[in-house]
Amino acid sequence: MYTQSADSFINKIAVIGGGPAGMMAAGTAAMLGADVVIFEGTDRLGKKLAITGKGRCNVTNDSTVSEFLENVTKNPKFLYAALNTLTPAETITLFESLGVPLKTERGKRVFPVSDKAKDIVDAMRSYSSGAETVYRKVTSIKYDAGIFYITAGNNEYTFNKVIIATGGKSYPLTGSDGSGYKLAKKLGHTVTELTPSLIPIESESPLCKEMQGLSLKNVGITVKNSNGQTLYTDFGEMMFTHFGVTGPVILSASSHIRNVDVSELKLFIDLKPALDENTLDARLLSDFSKNSNKDFINALGDLLPSKMILPFVKYTGIDGRKKVNSISREERKKILFSLKGLEIPLSAFRPIEEAIITSGGIDVKEITPKTMESKIVPGLYFAGEIIDTDAYTGGFNLQIAFSTGYLAGKSAAET
Numbered sequence: 001m002y003t004q005s006a007d008s009f010i011n012k013i014a015v016i017g018g019g020p021a022g023m024m025a026a027g028t029a030a031m032l033g034a035d036v037v038i039f040e041g042t043d044r045l046g047k048k049l050a051i052t053g054k055g056r057c058n059v060t061n062d063s064t065v066s067e068f069l070e071n072v073t074k075n076p077k078f079l080y081a082a083l084n085t086l087t088p089a090e091t092i093t094l095f096e097s098l099g100v101p102l103k104t105e106r107g108k109r110v111f112p113v114s115d116k117a118k119d120i121v122d123a124m125r126s127y128s129s130g131a132e133t134v135y136r137k138v139t140s141i142k143y144d145a146g147i148f149y150i151t152a153g154n155n156e157y158t159f160n161k162v163i164i165a166t167g168g169k170s171y172p173l174t175g176s177d178g179s180g181y182k183l184a185k186k187l188g189h190t191v192t193e194l195t196p197s198l199i200p201i202e203s204e205s206p207l208c209k210e211m212q213g214l215s216l217k218n219v220g221i222t223v224k225n226s227n228g229q230t231l232y233t234d235f236g237e238m239m240f241t242h243f244g245v246t247g248p249v250i251l252s253a254s255s256h257i258r259n260v261d262v263s264e265l266k267l268f269i270d271l272k273p274a275l276d277e278n279t280l281d282a283r284l285l286s287d288f289s290k291n292s293n294k295d296f297i298n299a300l301g302d303l304l305p306s307k308m309i310l311p312f313v314k315y316t317g318i319d320g321r322k323k324v325n326s327i328s329r330e331e332r333k334k335i336l337f338s339l340k341g342l343e344i345p346l347s348a349f350r351p352i353e354e355a356i357i358t359s360g361g362i363d364v365k366e367i368t369p370k371t372m373e374s375k376i377v378p379g380l381y382f383a384g385e386i387i388d389t390d391a392y393t394g395g396f397n398l399q400i401a402f403s404t405g406y407l408a409g410k411s412a413a414e415t
């Protein structure tokens, strides 16, 4: 249990939030000799970290700093110093030194060999063990003449440095409920507009409900606006749900289609991206000649997953009981175009609570990038998702938390 000592306030650092950014900041500052306390509003450190990467934790991306910055969607320049202070390569070495062997998968995504996010959480808990943890939510931070007065529960604590690492406002059950933005605002900081990023997308197309639960592994997707202009195109895995669409390519698409009216967009799914139209047409002709006496609905088994056949047939508008040998050339073209571009009108993003990342946050103009210190309140620092910067999927967002946390902890302890 943390008890307030009566002695001087020198380098007593409070870290608000025990996520990856907070644990990294706290552990680094404690190793540099500071007296550090983490305040965590839930009953556990790293609750969100434990569910990352579908429980496997895509802990970083094994890229150079310049490759990394190309994957940062908002305020990449701001991160330059932090990423150079703790690079992705150094983060990999750090986890391995903490006893977590790592492996690199497609797209340079790095995971623990065990495929267990828990191993990363345990490593971070051990890294931050030089700090004390108080399991109480911070409800107020006041600053007066070089001293911070922190209220958590019924107690007030005093510190001379504070690092706010309270995360965003998505997945609030993990503790990231957006309360950090209010704390920062009260201290005079600006919070830019908060919007969901890496978020599933809703659609009213009946196809989604009919195919809910179906995951498509190797599909091409294209998102177009109402003028037919392509806004995003990608290849990979997606899934249908009761509300619309999700999965890696959809989440990535969501961070490319910001500041647009989602209800004016359409998603086109190429179910056979490896085959161009001519090759696919030849394939259809050959499948149809093999199955010429079958009903259309019974002739698609080699082309589509079974859960998709009935909704797909309805989508084409062709009678499923029609014999394959009586399908016209025009109808075959309709089937071909449906396979190459199944059209799903989109309606809205899911609520911010379901986002992987909250885009927006503390205005980077108010933070010194070389230290993470506030330009408004001396001795106040920020780390992690609370800052107005975010990136695509691939381990980039956790690395942002680690690098900004490391730099904030180091700067707070050394100055």
Ligand SMILES: Cc1cc2nc3c(=O)[nH]c(=O)nc-3n(C[C@H](O)[C@H](O)[C@H](O)COP(=O)(O)OP(=O)(O)OC[C@H]3O[C@@H](n4cnc5c(N)ncnc54)[C@H](O)[C@@H]3O)c2cc1C
Pocket: 016, 017, 018, 019, 020, 021, 022, 039, 040, 041, 042, 045, 046, 047, 048, 049, 051, 052, 053, 054, 057, 058, 059, 060, 136, 137, 138, 139, 165, 166, 167, 168, 170, 171, 174, 175, 176, 177, 178, 179, 180, 355, 356, 357, 383, 384, 385, 386, 394, 395, 396, 397, 398, 399, 401
């Ligand atoms: C489902 C899901 C999967 C993800 N998978 C990946 C992935 O594989 N790879 C990747 O790079 N990124 C992933 N992310 C994103 C990643 O989890 C975040 O970028 C990262 O957790 C941000 O770290 P943070 O420390 O800034 O904030 P958080 O992890 O949100 O931690 C903030 C902490 O602060 C505490 N807190 C908040 N307010 C207060 C308060 N007032 N007082 C005390 N404590 C407080 C919270 O309880 C929480 O413990 C995923 C996100 C989600 C939701």
